[in-house]
Amino acid sequence: MRKYLIAGNWKMNSAPSGALDSGSTYQTHADVDVVVFPSFLDLPGCIDAKILCGPQHGHTEDHGAHTGDVSLKMCKDLGCLYALCGHSERRADHGETNEDVAAQCIAALELGLHPVVCVGETESERDAGKEKDIVKAQIAVLPLESEITIAYEPVWAIGTGKTASPEQAQEMHAFIRSLIPEDRRDVTRILYGGSMKPDNAEELLSQDDIDGGLIGGASLKPTDFGAIVEMATSLS
Ligand code: PEP
Numbered sequence: 001m002r003k004y005l006i007a008g009n010w011k012m013n014s015a016p017s018g019a020l021d022s023g024s025t026y027q028t029h030a031d032v033d034v035v036v037f038p039s040f041l042d043l044p045g046c047i048d049a050k051i052l053c054g055p056q057h058g059h060t061e062d063h064g065a066h067t068g069d070v071s072l073k074m075c076k077d078l079g080c081l082y083a084l085c086g087h088s089e090r091r092a093d094h095g096e097t098n099e100d101v102a103a104q105c106i107a108a109l110e111l112g113l114h115p116v117v118c119v120g121e122t123e124s125e126r127d128a129g130k131e132k133d134i135v136k137a138q139i140a141v142l143p144l145e146s147e148i149t150i151a152y153e154p155v156w157a158i159g160t161g162k163t164a165s166p167e168q169a170q171e172m173h174a175f176i177r178s179l180i181p182e183d184r185r186d187v188t189r190i191l192y193g194g195s196m197k198p199d200n201a202e203e204l205l206s207q208d209d210i211d212g213g214l215i216g217g218a219s220l221k222p223t224d225f226g227a228i229v230e231m232a233t234s235l236s
Pocket of ligand 1: 009153157158159160161193194195196214215216217218
């Protein structure tokens with residue numbers, strides 16, 4: 001019922017070689033939604049290349065005295081359709097709180113951008129058995145009655161090569177789904193993120209409550225990213 005969404009987070013890296021060429025694997029696919037979150041500098045190139053994309057972060061105010069920032073409105077006006085909100089690297093590097101993330105998510109919705117909101121616990125929080133409490137608090141402030149996508153990204157699995165087991169991921173995804181209001185529960189997509197690669201994509205994407213992936217490292221390798229998109233296509 002839910003179409004897979006495979007999203008690439010290029011972080012602070014340039015577009016991979018060939019990514020903006022016609023026919024690249026980052027462009028729209030028939031059976032799977034493919035989205036890229038490039039740096040601000042590569043947004044225009046992605047839009048010109050007809051790649052669905054959005055910023056990795058955007059200011060909630062439309063314009064003003066916020067040196068170094070780019071607003072969600074500016075991204076919308078450029079032609080973006082999506083916005084990444086609350087990635088754990090933004091939470092850690094820029095002190096974004098759950099409330100800041102919710103404000104970005106709401107601002108994106110108001111502009112007609114589709115928010116992909118990241119949640120997830122750190123390793124020490126999981127070791128202390130608090131992973132569900134942490135994720136519940138991150139989810140509780142979000143406008144779950146609206147059309148948003150949630151990305152469960154255990155912080156200990158991002159860029160580390162450690163992946164949540166399919167069982168660990170499924171358990172958390174089912175928990176997140178249980179927190180979504182009933183009328184949105186079956187339609188809201190919940191992506192998994194954290195060292196998803198071609199060799200673990202099948203078992204992760206096969207889980208009942210995993211509706212796609214948010215992919216960092218492997219999204220910078222067009223062949224790997226393409227293989228994950230193909231896997232999602234074959235599971236559709
Ligand atoms: C991410 O940046 O959202 C991510 C999941 O990174 P990686 O795939 O490299 O773990």
